[in-house]
Amino acid sequence: MKKIISPILSIALFTTLILLFLIHFQRVDAQSIYKCDNEKHICYKNSDGKTIVKSKKYTIAFTDTITSIGFVGNRKGKIIGIDNHGKELFEVYKIDNGPDCVSDGLFRIIGKNGKVGFADTCGVIVIPPVFSYATPFLDGEAKVTFEGEEQKQGEYQYWESNQWFLITSPNLLDHSMNEMATSTKFDTPTLTTEEKHKVKELAAQAPDSIKTCFSFLLYKWNYAITHNREMLLSSNTYSYSKLPEFHYLKSMGKQIIPLIMEQLIEPSNFHLLVLYEAVQEDSRKIVKDHTGGEQNRAIMNVKRWLGSK
Structure with missing residues (x-):
């Protein structure tokens, strides 16, 4: 008579094998x-x-x-x-x-x-x-x-x-940042799923030629930032505006704002705040200070921009 292994038993066996593999991997990785x-x-x-x-x-x-x-x-x-x-x-x-x-x-x-x-x-x-x-x-x-x-x-x-x-x-620096994080509490802003969807929807309305040009110039700017020794050592993102690639992006004007906002959805792209401030003609739409740091300020700028739509 053919034996049938129940789904529960199969899952248990599979889980056991995975655990054994992880234990073995951890043991090998931690070897002396x-x-x-x-x-x-x-x-x-x-x-x-x-x-x-x-x-x-x-x-x-x-x-x-x-x-x-x-x-x-x-x-x-x-x-x-x-x-x-x-x-x-x-x-x-x-x-x-x-x-x-x-x-x-x-x-x-x-x-x-x-x-x-x-x-x-x-x-x-x-x-x-x-x-x-x-x-x-x-x-x-x-x-x-x-x-x-x-x-x-x-x-x-x-x-x-x-x-x-x-x-x-x-x-x-890591030690100082950890001390600051534990001693100071900030209200961390977040974007809702609806807000993110709205930003992407507005960015998608940009002409293909603008999106292509923006993507290419943004790539060139990011590459210049990570391959320039002065930028590498600078903790001030405003120094990135000294690069020629930044001025090419800036010359595209306010039409790239939705594309910038789409990038700022990801907090790690907060350096694009420098570009946003350079092309945004209405200063009321710029959040210039936020006690939670530049990543939080990026999110606050996205929210304010969306609020004006």
Whole structure:
């Protein structure tokens, strides 16, 4: 007689298999690997004795136990950061023939472009390698430059530049923002489904030629923002208006306002507020200040604009 598995039993079996898979995946992802003795290769094994890293290209291991990130040296004299699965993450800045020291939770890395950036102890790049040189973070600040050259004085080397400036540690900024969020409560505005639908409906009424041109110029502007080192370090979105791509968008005038509003539905696009203020001729339709931050101000501007329709 043919057995039939009930739907409830099938769901239970499926759920059990998924849970077992997730437990196994979490266990593998959280594994630690340990340096083992091998005269021919740099070798790391996990707690089960399985070899995770075995390569002739590494000549020295700076880390005995790797839980999240470890450091090894290759035959080219570079120090490489690897994770607990043996994956190479990035080149690590070298100091005294060893990896850069961790300071304020960060250490320096070298990009493929030869520039300097910063990563944390989990192996996450928190500041992209864009600087010609950078000092370690100390008390939340690092001294960086986009120009200059390396100088030697006896056995010592140093970087000479006429344009140094300070940057703040992202860890410090995150801590400050968390403190602000817990100590201050704001009324967070939200858009209803009907409001979002109305915005999209109004944006859809724009001529296809306008929508195509706007999309292209917006792409160019966003690309310029993320690939301009001055913009990369600026926390003031009004500085984005200095880019030539912004002026091309601005020249399209108030006809692109519905398209801007459609973008502002997503709070992460709050930098378009700069563009909205530039093309909106009626100042009464602009919310210029909001204690909840720029993302909330973006939503408030959408609401005010809709209210005028």
